[in-house]
Amino acid sequence: MTAHTVTVKSEAKRASSEVQLRSLLFAHHTSRRRRALVAVQVGVMLFVLLGMAALTIDVGTLYNARGDLQRTSDAAALAGASVYATDAMMRIRMGTAGSDTVASVISLASSRVGQFAGLNPTFGTTYSNVNPGDILTGWMDLYSASASIQLNPLPRNLNAVQVTVRREAGGEEGANEPVQFFFAPIFGRLVGEASATAVAVFDDRVSTIATSVPGAGILPFTIHENAFASELAAGGDSYSYNESSDTVTRASDGIREIRLYPYPLSGSGYTEGDGNFGVLNIGTGNQGLEAERQQILNGITPYDLELEIGTSDLTFYDDDGNPVTYDITGSPGLEASLKSTVSQIIGHVVGFFLHDNVVLSGSNATYTITQIRYGRVMAIRLTGSPNQRGLFVQPVSYTGGEIRIDPQAPSTGGLVGRLVLSR
Numbered sequence: 001m002t003a004h005t006v007t008v009k010s011e012a013k014r015a016s017s018e019v020q021l022r023s024l025l026f027a028h029h030t031s032r033r034r035r036a037l038v039a040v041q042v043g044v045m046l047f048v049l050l051g052m053a054a055l056t057i058d059v060g061t062l063y064n065a066r067g068d069l070q071r072t073s074d075a076a077a078l079a080g081a082s083v084y085a086t087d088a089m090m091r092i093r094m095g096t097a098g099s100d101t102v103a104s105v106i107s108l109a110s111s112r113v114g115q116f117a118g119l120n121p122t123f124g125t126t127y128s129n130v131n132p133g134d135i136l137t138g139w140m141d142l143y144s145a146s147a148s149i150q151l152n153p154l155p156r157n158l159n160a161v162q163v164t165v166r167r168e169a170g171g172e173e174g175a176n177e178p179v180q181f182f183f184a185p186i187f188g189r190l191v192g193e194a195s196a197t198a199v200a201v202f203d204d205r206v207s208t209i210a211t212s213v214p215g216a217g218i219l220p221f222t223i224h225e226n227a228f229a230s231e232l233a234a235g236g237d238s239y240s241y242n243e244s245s246d247t248v249t250r251a252s253d254g255i256r257e258i259r260l261y262p263y264p265l266s267g268s269g270y271t272e273g274d275g276n277f278g279v280l281n282i283g284t285g286n287q288g289l290e291a292e293r294q295q296i297l298n299g300i301t302p303y304d305l306e307l308e309i310g311t312s313d314l315t316f317y318d319d320d321g322n323p324v325t326y327d328i329t330g331s332p333g334l335e336a337s338l339k340s341t342v343s344q345i346i347g348h349v350v351g352f353f354l355h356d357n358v359v360l361s362g363s364n365a366t367y368t369i370t371q372i373r374y375g376r377v378m379a380i381r382l383t384g385s386p387n388q389r390g391l392f393v394q395p396v397s398y399t400g401g402e403i404r405i406d407p408q409a410p411s412t413g414g415l416v417g418r419l420v421l422s423r
Contacts, residue, residue, distance in 0.1 A: 057182055061123065062192045065167060065179045068122035069196035073165045074421055076130060077200035079116035080109040080137070080161035081419050084202035085397040087241070087255060093156045093397075093414050094232070096254040102155045110135050113163055122167065122176070129176055134164040140201050140422060143407070149199060159414070160201045160422065168193040202399070204417035207317040207406035209351070209372050215402035216374055217299020218351035220280040220292065221260050221391070222330065222367050225354040231258045232395060239378040239392060246347050248378050257378055259390040260352060279338075280330040280353065280367065283307035293341045299350070316371055321408030325356075326369040332360065342380045342391060349376050349396055373415055374398035 083089060088105050091097035113135050117128045139153035140160040149162045167176045169191060178191035211218065223231075233256075240253035261278065283304030284291035295304070302312030309326050316324050351374050355367040375393035382389055398416050405418050 061181065062179055062194055065123035065192075066194045066196060068120075069128075069165045069167065069194055070198070072117055072120040072122060072128045073163045073196045073198040074200075075120050076113040076117040076165065077161050077163040077198040078419050078421065080113040080135065080163060081159075081200035081202055082112060082399075083109045083161075084159055084414065085399045085417075085419070087243075087253075087396070089158070089414070090395065090397055091254040092158070094254070094256060095156070096237075096256075097155075105158070106137050109137050109161055113161065117163070117165060122165075124180060125176065128165055130163060130165055131175060134166065136162040138162075140199065142201065142203055142205060142411075142422075156414075159204075160199055162197065162199045164195055164197040166193075166195040168195065199422045200419060201422045202397070202414065202417050203405045203420050203422075204412040204414050205405045205407060205409040206403055206412050206416045207315060207409040208404035209314045209316075210402045210404055211300065211305055211312045211314065212302045213400075213402040215400035216349050216351050216398065217297075218353075218372060220282050220284075220295050220300060220330075220353075221278075222280055222328075222353035222355050222369065223258065223260050224358075225356050225370055228258060228354055228373065232256065235259065236392075239394065241347065241376055241378065241394060248347055250379075255394050257392040257394050258373075258375055259392055261391040278330055278332045278365070280328050280369075281308075282328060289337060292338060296338065296341045297344060314372065317406060317409040319406070319408060321406075321410070323370065327366050328353075328369055329364060329366050332358070332365045336382050339380050339382050342377065345377050346379065347376065349374060349398065350393070351398075352393065371412075373412075 083105050086105070086108070088097065088101050088108075091101055092105065110132065113130055117130045121127050136149055136151060137158060138149045138151045138160055139157045140149050141147040142159075149160045165176070167178050169178045178193050180191055181189060209218075235256035235258060237252045237254065237256050238250060239257060240249050240251040241247075242249065279292060282295070282300050283306070284295070305312045305314070308328060314326070318324055351372045353367070353369050354371040354373060356370050357368040359366045373395065375395045378392045378394050380391045395415060397414055399419055403416060403418050405420070
């Protein structure tokens with residue numbers, strides 16, 4: 001082998017080594033560039049993922065807070081509207097209350113709103129406040145689906161409370177803090193704001209009394225609906241009820257009583273005949289006074305009504321708003337021996353019937369029942385002069401689970417209804 005041949009081979013080997021070295025250097029640099037690119041891509045994706053996490057978690061947090069605010073405003077509005085079923089509101093409806101009573105009812109509504117809002121914390125808090133300016137009392141037209149609350153109505157027409165609960169920055173002193181975000185602060189957004197509004201009304205469009213649902217006991221007594229209206233507008237005011245002590249005293253309190261008995265079937269503009277408004281025979285047959293005593297003490301049972309009229313749900317207006325009546329037999333009088341039984345329910349809220357017609361047959365009668373109203377039993381006096389005798393009941397605005405409302409039914413004038421969320 002010549003020296004030239006050796007030199008050529010050496011140069012070829014050196015060239016090959018240089019190529020391999022350059023390949024290795026290129027691969028190394030390429031790998032570094034790839035790692036750098038991956039790092040950039042991971043950084044970008046991490047930023048995107050954090051953004052998505054912030055959007056998902058913090059928007060979810062805001063959504064949860066909004067749901068809690070709605071539940072709080074619902075409860076607070078219903079609590080506020082409950083003032084429309086108080087004795088103070090009954091005085092306003094009767095026109096016997098002064099302006100201070102109206103102010104006290106509105107103040108009580110605000111107090112109950114605040115109390116129940118405080119019992120319903122929202123997401124991340126232990127209580128909820130309501131700004132006074134976010135509590136509105138007024139009237140809402142229940143027969144309009146789009147009506148909003150009307151402020152400053154005639155006091156007797158008050159039936160609605162609107163409540164807005166907020167979580168926002170820069171609110172009044174004592175306001176709820178805004179919702180704290182978890183991830184959004186990375187992007188400079190520390191908090192979010194939310195609010196919810198509810199309107200509750202005392203809906204008095206009663207169609208049905210479902211006696212299968214527990215409620216106030218309904219007594220087997222009835223009074224002509226015209227006599228009831230007359231007593232409501234111009235009856236006597238001889239008795240007073242003290243809620244704190246649950247006692248009845250002989251004193252005026254601004255709420256006129258309804259005298260259920262005795263009341264002449266004839267005279268005073270009524271032409272039904274002789275005798276007095278009396279006791280209905282509802283499912284008692286010939287069981288006598290003992291059955292009547294049990295109904296006075298415990299109320300008429302669903303079974304009693306089933307026996308008498310074939311249903312325990314007293315529907316007084318059908319789906320089209322047409323009146324429904326029931327013919328029930330009874331006796332136009334009240335046995336004196338029942339006085340001691342009635343005396344045991346003094347101070348109790350009870351239901352009683354209204355009728356618009358009665359057909360007499362000797363000592364028996366058939367009454368055409370049109371409605372049920374509620375009142376607090378105040379006194380029973382079966383001796384003395386005629387104008388002092390009677391079974392006296394103080395009307396109340398009644399709300400119970402057995403009450404069913406229907407948009408087609410007429411108003412009861414605030415005497416019977418349900419507290420419901422309207423908006």
